[in-house]
Amino acid sequence: MNRKVPPLKTITAFESVIRLGSVTKAANELFVTHGAISKQIAALEDWLGRPLFEANRKQMRPLPDAVTWAQTLAQLLDTLDSSAAQMRGDQRARPLQVIAPSTLATRWLIPRSWHFSEQHKTIALQVRHTDTGENWQEIPFDVAIRTDRDLPAAMPSRKIFEEQLTMALSPRLAAQANLWRPADILKLRLLASQTRSGELERWLAAASLSGAGTAISEFPHFYLALEAALAGGGALVCPRHTLADQFARGDLIEPWPQIRVAGPSFHVLWRDRTETPPDVQLFVDWLEKQSSPHFGLATEPS
Template identity: 35%
Template sequence: MARRLPPLSALRAFEVAARAGSFTAAASELGVTHGAVSKHIQALEIWLGRRLFRRSGQRMIPTLHGQAFAREISSALDQIVDASRRFGSSASSSVLQVNAPATFAMRWLVPRLHRFYEQRPRAEVCVSTSTTTDHSLTGHFDIIIRRGPEQWDQFESLEFLRERNTLIASPALLRKKPLKKISDISQHTLLLTDSRPGDWESWLKEANFKNDFPVRRQSFDHFFVTLQAALDGVGLAIGPFPVLAEDVEQKRLVTPFRTVAVPRKSYFVLIPKNADQSPLLKAFVNWLIAEGQSASRSRDAGRSRATDQK
């Protein structure tokens, strides 16, 4: 049976207008006139038999039905773009699209990218980020990095980095209020992250903390905000290693009880199944695995030195 599809050019104009927030912005992105966008959307509304936009002052904004329809269409267009990239001729491409969690990208991946460029000087790695609460795997990416393992049926997955949580603080804060023993934590403000519930409870249990849970707390929605608060000396936080190893090496952070550590989920590289895996993609995956192994060896060596010094 033949598919009954609305005009594809009208769908594209509608998706851009809903996403960009105005017909004018959509016209600029598509390289057409404001009137052309308006006619496309009118044609789509007639085809559907339903209004997709309504006037609000001088602007046209999506109706509730239009907003829901736009989300569906945007996801479908992303899949088309993704399939075109994966099944097109990509063997000679020098651009790699990578999506990774924000803190991981900022503190671990990006600071190391220069090493990959030393191996592939003509490559370009475009990094976009997601938050811990964003579990979607949509979008036109060659590689997606997530913590797991999870049910990733449409992807090949390779573990490349294991993490452990431990207590972190700014050196300036501990100069004012030292942490000589675990019980001294009660004298500090604890920095909590809404998207990482249970981190403090797990670490305090591992540390055999006997006191009541400290009263002074400050919560943030995402860990990169919590991390900035720790760097600024607002309080103590629980942070992942080896992702934050560079901050310790540069003396931006200290780990006063580094041998007390709680395992976290590992990082995995995800590659869409049946995708055309270019030499660049394979080289990047191999590089990630090698960097992960190197970081794990450095972490284990650091923990051994700390144990020996006790």
């Protein structure tokens, strides 16, 4: 079979840049130079015949479909890593398959997963994101993270955090908009997604506002709306906990933190009702610790 796949080094560099959000961090993780990562990204774009990032390379903002592809590549690399460990006869690396909603997986869980791997080197953590509409119960998993709207009674579960929704936008757009009161947000383009319907209307109601007559751009998926918000394309109602890193780094700002509405609660669950497997218990305990408000950025040790 003649498979047309890009060189492994280019894939590894690209996935690391997307996951860590930085060429410098990717270079440190892979023990190469900043220039070497940039060279591999350029080689991958040349192989594909198209760009993966926006034209302004100082920001290194990935294009939306590049983010989706990187998530797929991450799963493939995890599988390759696990199978290679088995071929080496490394019995210490036990795979632990975790599935989680797309935004939570890519923006919160995966950036923190290295903490777990550092603490538990005998467990090969494999994170797979799920999209709205997928039947996640048909996907192989040891641990699943779901919202309270999607909890099967047949599986044991534990709540890890309750989400809050807030209006957010890029610092650049906020500086241009001259926001003083909540009603000023209606001067901007508002962003929404079909997968999170009703969240914009709920925030506007909490702020005693009506969106009638306001320009609203609706995207099919939240991650596309989020990329638009990060790029300064409008204001978006965002999950405050899930995007904690983006707020902490200043990629997003929250003009009115006093106006938040309740979002879904997230729960961790597993299949075995009789006895919790030891590796699952370790991950659940770690996840609860990471979900604590006392923990900060994904780059901070736990």
